[in-house]
Amino acid sequence: MTKTEWVGADVIRIDAKDKVRGVLKYMSDLSFPNMIYGAVLRSKHPHALIKKINTKRAKELDGVVTVLTHEDVPGLNGFGIAIPDQPVLCSDKVRYMGDAIALVGAESKEIAERALELIEVEYQPLPVVCDPEQAMLSSSPKVHETGNLHNHVKIERGNVEAAFKEAQVVVENTYFTPRQMHAFLEPESGVAAIDEDKNITIWCGGQHPYRDQLQVARALGMNPRKIRIVNTPTGGAFGGKDEITVQIHLALLVLHTGRPAKIVLSREESVIAGMKRHPMRIHMKTAAAADGTILANEARVVSDTGAYASLGGPVIGFAIEHSCGAYRVENVKLEGFCVYTNNGVAGAFRGFGANQVTFAVETQLDMIAEKLGMDKLEIRKRNALRSGDIAALGHQMEASVGLLRTLEAAENSRLWQLKEEFKAKPSAPHKKRGIGIACSFQGCGLGKGLPDYGAASVELLPNGQFAIGVSCPEIGQGNTTAFAQMAADYIRCSVDDIVVLSGDTGHTLDSGTSTASRSIYTGGNALKHAVQNLHNAISPIAAEILCVPEDDISFGHGKIVSKSCPDKILSFKDIAEYITARGLSIKSEGHFIWPVSETELEGYVGIPHLLYSYITQIALVEVNTLTGETEVIEAVSVPDPGKAINPQGVEGQSEGGVVMGMGYALTEDTIIKEGMTLTRNFSTYILPTSLDMPCKIETIIAEELEPSGPFGAKGIGEAVCVPISPAITNAIHDAVKVWIKQIPATPERVYTALKSREVS
Amino acid sequence: MTLRFIRPETVREAMEVLHEHKDNSKIVAGATDVMVQRRSEKPVEEKPLLLVDITGISELSYVNFQNGIVRIGAMITHRDIARSAVIHDVAPFFADACLSVGSPQIRTRGTIGGNIVNASPAADSLPPLTALSARLRLISRRGSRDVALCDFFKGPYKTIIEPDEILKEVYFRAPEPSSRCAFLKLGRRESLAIARLSVAALIDVDDSGKISKAAIAPGACLPMPARIAPAEEALVGKIPDEEVVNSASQEVGEEMVRVSGVRWSTEYKKPVACALTKRAIWKALGVDVD
Amino acid sequence: MKVNVCLFGPMRKYRDKDKFQLELEEGATLARLLDHLKIEDRIYIVILINGRRAYEDEPLSDDAEVLIMAPTGGG
Numbered sequence A: 001m002t003k004t005e006w007v008g009a010d011v012i013r014i015d016a017k018d019k020v021r022g023v024l025k026y027m028s029d030l031s032f033p034n035m036i037y038g039a040v041l042r043s044k045h046p047h048a049l050i051k052k053i054n055t056k057r058a059k060e061l062d063g064v065v066t067v068l069t070h071e072d073v074p075g076l077n078g079f080g081i082a083i084p085d086q087p088v089l090c091s092d093k094v095r096y097m098g099d100a101i102a103l104v105g106a107e108s109k110e111i112a113e114r115a116l117e118l119i120e121v122e123y124q125p126l127p128v129v130c131d132p133e134q135a136m137l138s139s140s141p142k143v144h145e146t147g148n149l150h151n152h153v154k155i156e157r158g159n160v161e162a163a164f165k166e167a168q169v170v171v172e173n174t175y176f177t178p179r180q181m182h183a184f185l186e187p188e189s190g191v192a193a194i195d196e197d198k199n200i201t202i203w204c205g206g207q208h209p210y211r212d213q214l215q216v217a218r219a220l221g222m223n224p225r226k227i228r229i230v231n232t233p234t235g236g237a238f239g240g241k242d243e244i245t246v247q248i249h250l251a252l253l254v255l256h257t258g259r260p261a262k263i264v265l266s267r268e269e270s271v272i273a274g275m276k277r278h279p280m281r282i283h284m285k286t287a288a289a290a291d292g293t294i295l296a297n298e299a300r301v302v303s304d305t306g307a308y309a310s311l312g313g314p315v316i317g318f319a320i321e322h323s324c325g326a327y328r329v330e331n332v333k334l335e336g337f338c339v340y341t342n343n344g345v346a347g348a349f350r351g352f353g354a355n356q357v358t359f360a361v362e363t364q365l366d367m368i369a370e371k372l373g374m375d376k377l378e379i380r381k382r383n384a385l386r387s388g389d390i391a392a393l394g395h396q397m398e399a400s401v402g403l404l405r406t407l408e409a410a411e412n413s414r415l416w417q418l419k420e421e422f423k424a425k426p427s428a429p430h431k432k433r434g435i436g437i438a439c440s441f442q443g444c445g446l447g448k449g450l451p452d453y454g455a456a457s458v459e460l461l462p463n464g465q466f467a468i469g470v471s472c473p474e475i476g477q478g479n480t481t482a483f484a485q486m487a488a489d490y491i492r493c494s495v496d497d498i499v500v501l502s503g504d505t506g507h508t509l510d511s512g513t514s515t516a517s518r519s520i521y522t523g524g525n526a527l528k529h530a531v532q533n534l535h536n537a538i539s540p541i542a543a544e545i546l547c548v549p550e551d552d553i554s555f556g557h558g559k560i561v562s563k564s565c566p567d568k569i570l571s572f573k574d575i576a577e578y579i580t581a582r583g584l585s586i587k588s589e590g591h592f593i594w595p596v597s598e599t600e601l602e603g604y605v606g607i608p609h610l611l612y613s614y615i616t617q618i619a620l621v622e623v624n625t626l627t628g629e630t631e632v633i634e635a636v637s638v639p640d641p642g643k644a645i646n647p648q649g650v651e652g653q654s655e656g657g658v659v660m661g662m663g664y665a666l667t668e669d670t671i672i673k674e675g676m677t678l679t680r681n682f683s684t685y686i687l688p689t690s691l692d693m694p695c696k697i698e699t700i701i702a703e704e705l706e707p708s709g710p711f712g713a714k715g716i717g718e719a720v721c722v723p724i725s726p727a728i729t730n731a732i733h734d735a736v737k738v739w740i741k742q743i744p745a746t747p748e749r750v751y752t753a754l755k756s757r758e759v760s
Numbered sequence B: 001m002t003l004r005f006i007r008p009e010t011v012r013e014a015m016e017v018l019h020e021h022k023d024n025s026k027i028v029a030g031a032t033d034v035m036v037q038r039r040s041e042k043p044v045e046e047k048p049l050l051l052v053d054i055t056g057i058s059e060l061s062y063v064n065f066q067n068g069i070v071r072i073g074a075m076i077t078h079r080d081i082a083r084s085a086v087i088h089d090v091a092p093f094f095a096d097a098c099l100s101v102g103s104p105q106i107r108t109r110g111t112i113g114g115n116i117v118n119a120s121p122a123a124d125s126l127p128p129l130t131a132l133s134a135r136l137r138l139i140s141r142r143g144s145r146d147v148a149l150c151d152f153f154k155g156p157y158k159t160i161i162e163p164d165e166i167l168k169e170v171y172f173r174a175p176e177p178s179s180r181c182a183f184l185k186l187g188r189r190e191s192l193a194i195a196r197l198s199v200a201a202l203i204d205v206d207d208s209g210k211i212s213k214a215a216i217a218p219g220a221c222l223p224m225p226a227r228i229a230p231a232e233e234a235l236v237g238k239i240p241d242e243e244v245v246n247s248a249s250q251e252v253g254e255e256m257v258r259v260s261g262v263r264w265s266t267e268y269k270k271p272v273a274c275a276l277t278k279r280a281i282w283k284a285l286g287v288d289v290d
Numbered sequence C: 001m002k003v004n005v006c007l008f009g010p011m012r013k014y015r016d017k018d019k020f021q022l023e024l025e026e027g028a029t030l031a032r033l034l035d036h037l038k039i040e041d042r043i044y045i046v047i048l049i050n051g052r053r054a055y056e057d058e059p060l061s062d063d064a065e066v067l068i069m070a071p072t073g074g075g
């Protein structure tokens, strides 16, 4: 590959100026003349039958334009990425407090909200299903007629029992993980409009415009082509906008009124109705030989998906795939259950099931190391997956494997090298310091079973610049800038000459989701093909102008040059003017389908993956033994993203990921009791603030180039928030010798653990 | 819809309005509590609420120090207090407490008057003001009255203020220059954190090294602000050592349980309240334990 | 003309094989193919013809590779 000019450089984000100046308009900032405001009537019970819905009084209120119920859903009254089990508007039953029953469109937000109070719903409350273990019993009330077990995954390889017998150490524990909230700054919101031909456009935060289009079409019983979805820019998503949020409600409002409509959820509504990370209960038994080699791992994982499936099925599969960590384990017995309850609803969230199991397995590994008197980094090196190894599900690691590279870089970091010095100087006598390390890997793309595909377009504009189109939305992660960098290097032009179209079914080809750490890899590969086609279209024209044969044309540094006669030069602008004068245009497409693992697991979709990003993270913490408070003082984050297209972007992801994983480890939990959400906004849901961040987060990028990736890139959006959580809890153990088996490790939990250690 | 709003510019004008609308008006200062509370209130159609915004009344914004008395107008913000040279000089723990409130935005809007009248058990200004034996001046068209801070509260979010009254100022006698003080707060994070526990300690030591005066006022663990007499008694007249400080701290935990009863959180809060008090006392004594 | 069809995920239920060849009349559209396979949910469906996303009304060409799935995956 020729040297790159833009890829690998800290190109300033193309959306940075507008974002910092506050001029960028997010979807909830958009307004139209004659627009109505939508509000959603949510359930009053976590589990109940609906006996009657009366909207008469609401309809009579001055300023109310429409009140819609299930009777007004023209197509399928359901949505859901995997199965459409969530009603657009409930007709006979509610399954969580966020369930939508009616939809009001009014002249103002205030009127819409008042109208909600005038809608009469008669309920017959049902017993609330709150414990996933109990929910699986046949005696449990059913959340869905089909039963409460949504998905069951079971993978067995080798012989765990035999391995447990021969092992030097066996550790067995139960872990609990919280219901983390995505906490994007922009709540679920959007606007929609309809034209005379009943074409609907929806501007709404989201992560896959083309799938939103299909879900909306399905609920409206319409041809998908009549629905345009615009997802860019989205004000944060983290997986929480992968599923439908307000799109179908917006479409119903414009369809029934003919007027533009807007819906913006309040934070409380977003918290109650929106997606969360699956809380999991993980029982894990791990065996190792005297030299630290992991011999066997047995895991039983119960995941609470709440009232509806969304991506709960794939999440439990992903959790099982990642439940042995990024290590070689020959004997495994892994079982996962994804269970319906009345506890809100859980779905995709950065990490996609890896976070929960990584917390468990990385704690297990530290316990084993301690029993064997082994170094915590050494035991990870010993077991780390290498290229060609067989991973837990029995699949071969065919693609680039960077775990060892990240471990080596972590080992050489200042924090690890000087760890005893760092630990020796706590800020007060009652505070104790510790250092923890953890690793993980993160499957990129949608995995085996469904083709993961993507497309991109490149158009030569009349001014000689290029418009590139990739539909993976910009959700704040910076993919549009990376697309521009890659396109500039493929085209061989300046990054300033690239205009990026993104996240719009009207103007970009379907490139799939901005999820699964996949958009750079997919978009980049599709762009590569699109640019090849672009070059193929430009070459004959250039040849014609320069009067040279077509194969004499080469592309370099914003120029088109004759190889044989280097003073024959054209700019892209020359080509643009030439074709514009002749009424022609050059627009090319590129299509790409992901390679997949050779291994097929009968009956499962989405596992295993072929490509993984790898990461090692280290945390230095200080635990206050008087209060149980934990402070993360410093962190080191060593991701292997493949080629870092924009190193500054990788650092940004890494730092944000560390803080998100820190919140997961220490403070964050959406507490639901008897189906009722208690932590309804940011005063009680404790997100870290800038003052809680570690004083220093050092990111060391350990690139293990991926041959199939654009410029060697894989993905990094998710892995960065995963192992930091167990790195922190392992550091707590290093500091005060208590094992954290339930996160968040709140002051109460740490304090209680400290006390019971003193007692025993 | 059901809300009316008025913005008087003088205390006199405000008193008139409040007098006239005493059954359906509410004072708003920085609105950092009022707005949050209003969102969860149901509007009552028959009785539209009149919000009386006092942010335009410049007469209520002052910090005075005369004849040994510090007077702080109700409209002074947490940010003002945290930056006031007078407060830093006479009662730095009060400045520390105000600096620990919310975030820069909240400190810039939220007022001392609002913090007091809102009467949250977790209000950060109250422990130091309690330790300082502060008093309040309430005014209305009917006249003015002065009450001790500790007599102002009836319970969590409940005070004796009448609907037509305005809190004009809070005032206290500056502690002896020899006295030392400390405020410590335990929140769930570094900023934007409501106190889960806090302690204000104001201590004076005489020439012989004995504690001559002590005021210990915890926050967030009692229904309303109060000094802990048994803790103070355990200190006064003693030369502070590990045992003295420990036993005084223990009293705070005991008082908390005595007043609030045993709750699910007691197992954590009691020992931590003791530990926090211990550190606050030592810090006030000049032994920095942090 | 002949087209090569691949069914994925839930779409597999429409055939006992997930990879097969079909003989269709010249000029047939994708809709014709879906009729032939008796595929019911025609909205929540993703079809790639030779790697390119296609909608029902598009024509098929000889030897086309047609992948049919529902976008039910995640990650």
Ligand SMILES: Cc1cc2nc3c(=O)[nH]c(=O)nc-3n(C[C@H](O)[C@H](O)[C@H](O)COP(=O)(O)OP(=O)(O)OC[C@H]3O[C@@H](n4cnc5c(N)ncnc54)[C@H](O)[C@@H]3O)c2cc1C
Residues within 6 Å of the ligand: B026, B027, B028, B029, B030, B031, B032, B033, B034, B035, B036, B054, B074, B075, B100, B101, B102, B103, B106, B109, B110, B111, B112, B113, B114, B115, B116, B117, B118, B122, B123, B124, B125, B165, B166, B167, B168, B192, B193, B194, B195
């Ligand atoms: C995000 C956030 C974080 C916060 N963090 C903290 C914190 O860390 N610590 C803390 O202590 N508080 C905190 N608060 C609460 C609040 O900011 C403080 O209590 C603040 O001091 C209230 O002042 P205000 O001027 O905004 O009061 P307002 O909201 O205007 O009024 C509060 C109450 O006082 C009454 N009132 C106000 N002024 C007068 C007056 N002069 N006379 C008579 N009645 C009056 C009002 O009628 C109302 O009942 C926080 C609030 C928010 C929203």
